[in-house]
Amino acid sequence: MTSQSVRLLNRPIINILNDHLIEYPTPVNLNYMWNFGSTAGVFLVIQILTGVFLAMHYTPHIDLAFLSVEHIMRDVNNGWFIRYLHANGASMFFLVVYIHVGRGLYYGSYQKPRGFVWALGVIILILMMATAFMGYVLPWGQMSFWAATVITNLFSAFPYVGEPIVAWLWGGFSVDNATLNRFFSFHYLLPFLITGATIIHIAILHQNGSNNPLGISGGVDKISFYPYFIFKDLASWIVFGIFYAMFVYFAPNYLGHTDNYIEANPMVTPAHIVPEWYFLPQYAILRSIPHKLGGVVAMLSSLLILLILPYVGLSETRSSSFRLLRRKLFWIFVLNFLILGWIGGCAPESPYLEIGQVATVFYFAYFIVITPALGVIEKVLLTYKV
The missing domain is CATH 1.10.287 (Helix Hairpins)
Incomplete structure (x- = not known):
């Protein structure tokens, strides 16, 4: 080992990357179902990056929110592309995470010693749902407004604390401008909490080691994560990326609701209110x-x-x-x-x-x-x- 290599390995960040992405001992028999965890990480990055760019042009005001989304679609260079990446990325993110959870259920990844890793994953899923719901409200279309009204009203069912929670979420006595501002703030903040929870999720997982299709523990039959599983993950990213691109380019509104292209109107209730x-x-x-x-x-x-x-x-x-x-x-x-x-x-x-x-x-x-x-x-x- 050269003196330069020794100096590099003495750097904490290099050591962390080496331990978790390069030399991490991985069960040799992992199948492609294990690739959905890293794919979820890719979509988290996509959602954060596209969300930051959209926030540069979005206006969280009930009189301007719907128009600002149309402005992004029509006037911002490649704005339509960024928005469709973000909107369809949310669906792809949830699809990948649902498969990831299903794989954990099938192979018993929740069992000892990975119980805390599983619990943290469930918390990440709940944070994802909260983030997605608040993001669904931001376009301020008909379905956005009425979904916010119906879902936030559910908290009023809890005795004593329900009404104060609803009033706090609304910032007043109805879904209005204060509600939109709060949801925009939370929608921008929560992805960074998800990122922190994900980093902890991975770190704790790597302490005990990954589960495998046989469901057995042991320190044998393991190989380094790089290059074997890096390129296996890359193959999955490419395949799933093609699937993702088909929606972005050819059916960008297929997974959404047509009523959300109508500006929010508190005086007109949609015939059938459905979430994403x-x-x-x-x-x-x-x-x-x-x-x-x-x-x-x-x-x-x-x-x-x-x-x-x-x-x-x-x-x-x-x-x-x-x-x-x-x-x-x-x-x-x-x-x-x-x-x-x-x-x-x-x-x-x-x-x-x-x-x-x-x-x-x-x-x-x-x-x-x-x-x-x-x-x-x-x-x-x-x-x-x-």
Whole structure:
């Protein structure tokens, strides 16, 4: 090793990059499902960069917000491109993160010793949803305004503290200019909190090492992250980037709602208020409970319930690859989640409400009943065989 190499390795930043991006020992059998974590990081960077450029031209005022978005689209050089990158990037970001979470569920990445890594990932997901919701309000279109009105009003269901929370979010007695300013400020701030949480998420993960498709721990059969997995990740970025580009260039408004190209009007309520597609499963859970407070609690619990997995995942085997019943139930859960997404976009009427209620019951049962029960059953069967 040359004296210059020694000097470089004595630099703290170089050491950190070397430990986490170059020499980091990675299980040799990681498949392409593990690439979605790094892909999520790429989209986080895209969202921050495009968001900063959009903020340079955006005006957070109810009389000017809608026009400033049109100004970005029509008058700013490549403004349409930056906005479509940002709008569709949010959808791609959530798609990647949902797959990343699904991979963690399938391979048992929430089990000891990675429980805190999992919990931090759930917190990042919740921060992402808060950021996306506030960003959805900023164009100040019809769907933006009414989504803000409906969702913020949900907090009023909580006794005693609900009304003060709503008044604080609104900055007054209705969704107005103060609300828009607050949402813009939070939308700009939260991505940097997500970045900090993501860095901690990765650092803690690298302390205990990554999980792998076999679900076993050990210090053998590992290779350095660079060059092997860097180029494997790069292949995924390119493939997913092509998928992303198809929406940006050929269907930029496909994942949005046409009513958002109508300026917000408090006097005209849209026929059917729906959130963005990545909120639809939670929205279906909210509507499936015929009680306002119960629906809000169920919606929040649908995210917070992920935090209990390290405590209810009792199986000695992490990966679903070796658990036939667990694998089948996992894919039923995925189908159930997609059904919730479909129901969230449907009108709140029969039979959609009943289907949503059944899907909601299965969603919670999967975490509260099925997951711990499978662990107990597998332990009993293993003991019986021995």
